[in-house]
Amino acid sequence: MASSGVQTSRLRFVRDLGLLLPAAALVLGPVGFLAWMGLGGGIGDLVVRTHDLGILPTVGRVFLLAAATTLMAAIMGVPLAWLMVRSDLPGRRLIRWLAPLPLAIPPYIGALVYQIVCAPSGSLNAILTWSLDLPPDSRIVSIYGIPGAAWVLSLFCFPYIFLLVAGALERMNPSLEEAARAAGMSRWTVFSRVTLPMLRPAIGGGGLMVFLYAWADFGVVSLLRVRTITTMVFDYVQGTMDWTIPAGLSVFLTLITTAVLAVQLRFLGRGRYTQVSSASRPIGPVPLGRWRIPAMLFGVLVLLCSLGMPLGVLAFRASRLSVSAASAFLSQQSSFIGNSVWTAASGATVASVLALVIGWLQARHRIGRGVSAMFQVGYAIPGTVLGLGMVGFFHAALPWLYGSPIVLILGYLVLFVTPAIQGTGAALAQISPSLEEAARGLGRGPLATFREVTFPLVRPGLVAAWVLVFMLCMRELAATLILRPPGFDTLPVRIWIHTMDVGPVPTAALLALVLVAIVAVPWLALVTFDRAAYGVGAAQRTPVTSSSGHLAAESPRAAADAQPEGAHAVPYRS
Amino acid sequence: MIHTIRNIRVVLAILIGLTLTLAALEALAKDLVVYSGRKEELIRPAIQAAERALGVKVTLFTAGAGELARRIELERTNPKGDVFIGTTAGFAELLRAKGLLDTFASPVLNEIPREFRSPDNSWVPITARVRVLMVNTNLVKPPDTPKSYFDLTAPRWKGKVTVASMGERTTVGWLAAIMAARGEEFAKKYVADLKANGLKVLKNNTEVRKAVSGAEYAIGITNHYYYLLQLQDEAKSPIGIVYPDQGPTDMGTPVFSITAAVIKGARNADAARSLLEFFLTPDGNRLLVEGEFEIPLLLGLHLPGAEKGIKALGQFRRPALTQVQLAELEPKVERLFGGAMTP
Numbered sequence: 001m002a003s004s005g006v007q008t009s010r011l012r013f014v015r016d017l018g019l020l021l022p023a024a025a026l027v028l029g030p031v032g033f034l035a036w037m038g039l040g041g042g043i044g045d046l047v048v049r050t051h052d053l054g055i056l057p058t059v060g061r062v063f064l065l066a067a068a069t070t071l072m073a074a075i076m077g078v079p080l081a082w083l084m085v086r087s088d089l090p091g092r093r094l095i096r097w098l099a100p101l102p103l104a105i106p107p108y109i110g111a112l113v114y115q116i117v118c119a120p121s122g123s124l125n126a127i128l129t130w131s132l133d134l135p136p137d138s139r140i141v142s143i144y145g146i147p148g149a150a151w152v153l154s155l156f157c158f159p160y161i162f163l164l165v166a167g168a169l170e171r172m173n174p175s176l177e178e179a180a181r182a183a184g185m186s187r188w189t190v191f192s193r194v195t196l197p198m199l200r201p202a203i204g205g206g207g208l209m210v211f212l213y214a215w216a217d218f219g220v221v222s223l224l225r226v227r228t229i230t231t232m233v234f235d236y237v238q239g240t241m242d243w244t245i246p247a248g249l250s251v252f253l254t255l256i257t258t259a260v261l262a263v264q265l266r267f268l269g270r271g272r273y274t275q276v277s278s279a280s281r282p283i284g285p286v287p288l289g290r291w292r293i294p295a296m297l298f299g300v301l302v303l304l305c306s307l308g309m310p311l312g313v314l315a316f317r318a319s320r321l322s323v324s325a326a327s328a329f330l331s332q333q334s335s336f337i338g339n340s341v342w343t344a345a346s347g348a349t350v351a352s353v354l355a356l357v358i359g360w361l362q363a364r365h366r367i368g369r370g371v372s373a374m375f376q377v378g379y380a381i382p383g384t385v386l387g388l389g390m391v392g393f394f395h396a397a398l399p400w401l402y403g404s405p406i407v408l409i410l411g412y413l414v415l416f417v418t419p420a421i422q423g424t425g426a427a428l429a430q431i432s433p434s435l436e437e438a439a440r441g442l443g444r445g446p447l448a449t450f451r452e453v454t455f456p457l458v459r460p461g462l463v464a465a466w467v468l469v470f471m472l473c474m475r476e477l478a479a480t481l482i483l484r485p486p487g488f489d490t491l492p493v494r495i496w497i498h499t500m501d502v503g504p505v506p507t508a509a510l511l512a513l514v515l516v517a518i519v520a521v522p523w524l525a526l527v528t529f530d531r532a533a534y535g536v537g538a539a540q541r542t543p544v545t546s547s548s549g550h551l552a553a554e555s556p557r558a559a560a561d562a563q564p565e566g567a568h569a570v571p572y573r574s
Numbered sequence: 575m576i577h578t579i580r581n582i583r584v585v586l587a588i589l590i591g592l593t594l595t596l597a598a599l600e601a602l603a604k605d606l607v608v609y610s611g612r613k614e615e616l617i618r619p620a621i622q623a624a625e626r627a628l629g630v631k632v633t634l635f636t637a638g639a640g641e642l643a644r645r646i647e648l649e650r651t652n653p654k655g656d657v658f659i660g661t662t663a664g665f666a667e668l669l670r671a672k673g674l675l676d677t678f679a680s681p682v683l684n685e686i687p688r689e690f691r692s693p694d695n696s697w698v699p700i701t702a703r704v705r706v707l708m709v710n711t712n713l714v715k716p717p718d719t720p721k722s723y724f725d726l727t728a729p730r731w732k733g734k735v736t737v738a739s740m741g742e743r744t745t746v747g748w749l750a751a752i753m754a755a756r757g758e759e760f761a762k763k764y765v766a767d768l769k770a771n772g773l774k775v776l777k778n779n780t781e782v783r784k785a786v787s788g789a790e791y792a793i794g795i796t797n798h799y800y801y802l803l804q805l806q807d808e809a810k811s812p813i814g815i816v817y818p819d820q821g822p823t824d825m826g827t828p829v830f831s832i833t834a835a836v837i838k839g840a841r842n843a844d845a846a847r848s849l850l851e852f853f854l855t856p857d858g859n860r861l862l863v864e865g866e867f868e869i870p871l872l873l874g875l876h877l878p879g880a881e882k883g884i885k886a887l888g889q890f891r892r893p894a895l896t897q898v899q900l901a902e903l904e905p906k907v908e909r910l911f912g913g914a915m916t917p
Contacts, residue, residue: 049909050913053913119790120788120790121789222777225917227916235741236640237640238639239740239743240640240908391648392648395648399651402649485654486607487607497614498615500778502780
């Protein structure tokens with residue numbers, strides 16, 4: 001008995017190390033490499049050489065951008081969620097289906113579209129100049145700068161907030177609000193004094209994702225001419241052989257991102273008191289009355305700007321290609337499409353399985369939390385930085401992997417295991433260990449127990465996590481640009497190269513449409529069929545959608561906060 | 575039992591997947607890998623012709639020239655690329671100094687003026703481009719057209735001038751030419767004055783050409799072929815081209831050679847040499863020149879855009895500087911002006 005105990009703990013030790021060491025190497029290796037390269041000449045050298053770059057004003061500017069994006073995303077996401085769940089707005093079911101979809105459009109593609117339309121020489125200015133009879137080359141609107149970038153980022157990130165808030169609203173026990181109404185409060189007072197405070201964790205959780213996405217964004221700010229640390233790093237990576245400045249800036253950026261994350265999580269952590277009972281009963285929709293028309297206009301406007309217009313513009317651009325030219329181009333690009341799909345699918349599969357293991361351990365052993373924390377740091381590393389660090393680190397540490405697409409998949413893991421953990425971990429946390437013990441008691445082995453009890457219960461969460469990570473990998477641009485091996489471009493890289501070389505040409509628009517379609521299909525399927533396919537419980541087990549593209553972060557703490565009310569992100573009751 | 579079979583199947587599937595991946599990678603290693611800092615669509619005709627002529631498959635890896643040079647340095651012990659194509663001689667010279675390039679000699683090179691060549695044949699100049707001003711003719715009327723880079727610090731042009739960041743190596747080369755001609759202090763003051771006059775630094779030259787043709791900025795400091803690219807995009811664009819500093823005592827405007835080199839230790843060194851040779855044949859060089867609207871360095875080739883005001887080498891004044899002299903100044907320019915020239 002005693003010896004088997006020793007054996008188990010030894011096995012456990014091996015398993016723990018086997019998980020923790022690779023995770024730590026994957027995350028800390030690249031950052032360590034950058035620190036070594038960046039600080040090689042001493043911190044004084046770095047400070048002198050970055051003096052002209054105006055680092056501190058840049059940090060302030062990025063902070064402003066991220067805050068403005070979060071605010072605008074909340075202004076779009078929260079009312080839309082409330083209208084859909086609580087009001088008698090016509091077309092609510094359509095919103096349920098359409099509002100999560102802007103996530104399928106990578107923000108840098110959104111920026112491309114807004115550049116076509118709202119740049120100083122864009123079509124909107126041409127129309128305004130013509131219709132208002134202004135002198136030619138009058139430039140009324142410009143998408144360039146912080147306001148434009150915040151607008152574009154918020155349009156394609158607001159679904160994070162929308163999904164969490166809608167979920168929270170659906171599970172909220174309405175009796176509090178009813179009591180407040182009965183006590184004579186106006187509808188507005190009820191909303192601002194009762195509903196809104198209860199939504200705080202959901203808004204905070206979604207807001208954090210949006211904030212961190214905007215904070216670490218590369219594609220949108222680069223296209224819309226906002227100078228950020230990520231664009232500076234990329235400019236140095238592209239235009240110089242120097243390591244000191246890009247590596248030093250990268251380490252600096254990683255440090256503040258981690259700090260921002262820690263501060264925000266602490267702040268969010270206080271929201272825990274608002275957990276509510278999930279035993280809600282349906283209440284009648286709130287009649288909108290004379291607000292019906294403005295509310296409809298609001299919904300239509302948000303969806304038009306974030307979905308209808310971008311897809312329309314892309315389709316219009318792509319339609320300039322003849323069918324034969326388009327198909328010839330696509331068949332020429334098919335290997336890149338294939339590259340994207342298989343690396344994204346592999347990334348999503350490995351991330352989901354890894355997340356399942358980590359999530360399972362997390363609920364039961366401390367080591368799970370350690371590994372999970374490691375991946376959260378990875379999640380907080382901007383893609384540009386991770387790419388640069390991984391290239392150097394892999395070349396030094398794992399030369400036989402360097403230059404193979406596996407590096408790309410490992411990069412996706414570092415960036416996106418955390419969102420996957422959110423999904424599967426939340427699901428696993430809800431499975432009582434007593435269920436597994438019962439199965440063991442009935443004579444099932446550990447594997448059989450996993451297969452017959454645990455796995456079926458987490459499957460919905462696993463599927464949702466897979467779809468989410470697949471989407472994030474398919475969209476990833478910043479890290480992929482630097483990490484891709486020769487001859488192994490992905491769709492976002494092709495779109496980027498086409499755009500950088502010659503501007504938003506029809507072929508780039510066509511590729512962007514292909515990318516959106518590949519991402520949107522599983523995403524739509526999940527939104528539409530998940531509940532029917534996996535039963536009523538599914539909603540509680542699916543992930544808090546996490547951020548996309550290059551980076552965003554969230555922690556089990558944020559997840560725990562958001563979980564009771566808002567965890568249900570992807571699918572909902574239909 | 576059933577479970578065991580299922581497990582075996584999973585393991586088999588994974589093994590097959592891995593084998594296929596490795597096989598694909600192995601196949602990739604046989605391709606000639608070209609690290610190219612050029613615009614992919616524009617260099618593709620020449621690359622495809624080379625594939626046909628040489629019977630090799632070329633994998634084009636397009637990225638910023640700096641990123642490519644960084645990779646070559648990183649991959650020193652196990653090179654993944656065979657050929658490096660840069661946008662100025664700057665990175666080729668840096669790589670040469672670090673011992674990362676193989677020499678390549680060809681009798682054809684004697685046709686090319688010595689100032690464009692590598693003294694020890696570490697790289698070859700394949701084509702050239704010239705620094706110019708691109709002006710929006712709606713915003714700048716002929717009598718006002720600036721004649722010199724140094725006119726652009728005048729109050730009249732405040733907030734109206736744009737240039738690509740030093741992510742574009744030709745921006746670094748241009749400042750290197752000014753520093754060589756006028757000295758370091760002058761160059762520092764010039765850049766500071768330009769910035770004080772509202773010089774807008776954009777991400778790359780494509781953005782510069784679009785911003786000027788779209789009337790966002792009146793003047794772009796860029797390379798001559800962006801003028802031709804814009805006219806190809808929209809033939810009626812309101813743009814003009816100016817060769818600055820052409821007076822008898824002026825410095826002239828710098829010319830940069832596009833450089834190609836064989837990477838030291840290249841896995842396909844022979845094919846790499848064949849590609850460089852192909853680039854120097856009349857047919858191969860013509861495709862490079864015409865595809866990218868460049869200035870030919872070899873004799874007897876047609877100059878693209880001659881009918882649109884593009885001048886051949888010798889028809890305009892250029893500083894008496896070799897490509898190597900420019901390249902040697904580039905690191906200093908990068909250090910001094912990197913901050914100012916970041917978008």
